[in-house]
Amino acid sequence: MTRDVLLVLAAFLACTVEMVEALTIVLAVGVTRGWRSAIAGTLSAVAALAVVVAVLGPALAHLPIDSLRLIIGTLLLVFGLQWLRKAILRAGGVKALHDEASIYAREVSELRLAGERPAHDWYAFTVAFKGVFLEGLEVAFIVVTFGGSQHHVGLAALGALAALVIVLAVGAIVHAPLSRVPENTLKFGVGVMLTSFGVFWAAEGAGVDWPGSDLAMLVMIGFVVVVAFVLVEVLRRTAPATQLQAAER
Amino acid sequence: MRYLRGFGRFWYDFIVGDDWRVAVGVVIAVTCLYVATHHGFNAWWFLPLAVSVLLATSVAIAARQARRS
Numbered sequence: 453m454t455r456d457v458l459l460v461l462a463a464f465l466a467c468t469v470e471m472v473e474a475l476t477i478v479l480a481v482g483v484t485r486g487w488r489s490a491i492a493g494t495l496s497a498v499a500a501l502a503v504v505v506a507v508l509g510p511a512l513a514h515l516p517i518d519s520l521r522l523i524i525g526t527l528l529l530v531f532g533l534q535w536l537r538k539a540i541l542r543a544g545g546v547k548a549l550h551d552e553a554s555i556y557a558r559e560v561s562e563l564r565l566a567g568e569r570p571a572h573d574w575y576a577f578t579v580a581f582k583g584v585f586l587e588g589l590e591v592a593f594i595v596v597t598f599g600g601s602q603h604h605v606g607l608a609a610l611g612a613l614a615a616l617v618i619v620l621a622v623g624a625i626v627h628a629p630l631s632r633v634p635e636n637t638l639k640f641g642v643g644v645m646l647t648s649f650g651v652f653w654a655a656e657g658a659g660v661d662w663p664g665s666d667l668a669m670l671v672m673i674g675f676v677v678v679v680a681f682v683l684v685e686v687l688r689r690t691a692p693a694t695q696l697q698a699a700e701r
Numbered sequence: 702m703r704y705l706r707g708f709g710r711f712w713y714d715f716i717v718g719d720d721w722r723v724a725v726g727v728v729i730a731v732t733c734l735y736v737a738t739h740h741g742f743n744a745w746w747f748l749p750l751a752v753s754v755l756l757a758t759s760v761a762i763a764a765r766q767a768r769r770s
């Protein structure tokens with residue numbers, strides 16, 4: 453039960469982060485080049501991602517669960533540590549924060565420079581497709597790996613679908629980049645989840661018996677949060693003021 | 702060939718990212734744990750500890766590089 457709830461939550465959070473980034477690109481394309489090609493590119497990318505999940509998900513269900521957890525846990529751990537490392541460096545003031553508003557402005561100016569708009573705007577289609585497909589690949593990876601490790605791809609896909617619906621609905625209403633979404637905080641949360649799941653599954657796959665069984669996963673999340681906050685605090689105390697100001701700009 | 706290289710580059714950046722040492726460290730840590738458990742040693746604490754050390758080291762290296770530049 454604990455695993456299932458965490459599985460849906462992790463997929464939901466990861467998908468929210470990636471969809472906010474994809475939405476920024478699609479909005480920039482739609483506003484500057486027209487909505488028809490932007491929506492066509494987006495739908496094509498979503499369809500391509502659905503095929504990736506539909507093909508890889510059931511394939512994973514046929515593999516032995518321990519080997520699957522060992523391989524996927526290790527992959528998630530590598531992938532999750534990358535997210536967490538970046539989030540810690542951002543929160544600690546070493547790296548600049550992700551800013552959807554400035555990314556949107558940059559995309560718009562690049563798209564305006566791309567010249568005249570034909571009836572079938574392949575440029576707009578390609579930019580929207582590429583943006584959604586590349587951001588969505590991370591979601592597909594998380595859905596397939598999270599779901600596959602528990603033989604519950606459907607549950608992970610449910611979390612991803614909920615995020616997709618919410619972000620699309622908000623995007624359709626506000627028609628502007630979702631700059632108020634605390635994306636860096638969400639990324640921090642996703643990094644913590646991916647790392648915790650990765651540690652738990654990789655260790656289980658390697659043959660470890662966790663004390664407290666599934667409850668160990670919650671303890672692991674708490675442990676990773678503490679480690680991450682300690683590192684952020686150390687960075688904030690040791691980073692020079694000029695570096696902190698530059699990162700916040 | 703260019704597409705193949707680009708495809709490989711995408712997956713490398715996507716999974717391994719900025720610091721390859723973390724990826725190598727994780728693989729070594731999981732392998733050590735696998736060997737330990739298959740010799741009857743239930744070292745559940747090993748991976749969280751290894752991950753904390755890897756993360757702290759990687760963050761420290763990145764912070765030092767940022768300060769130098």
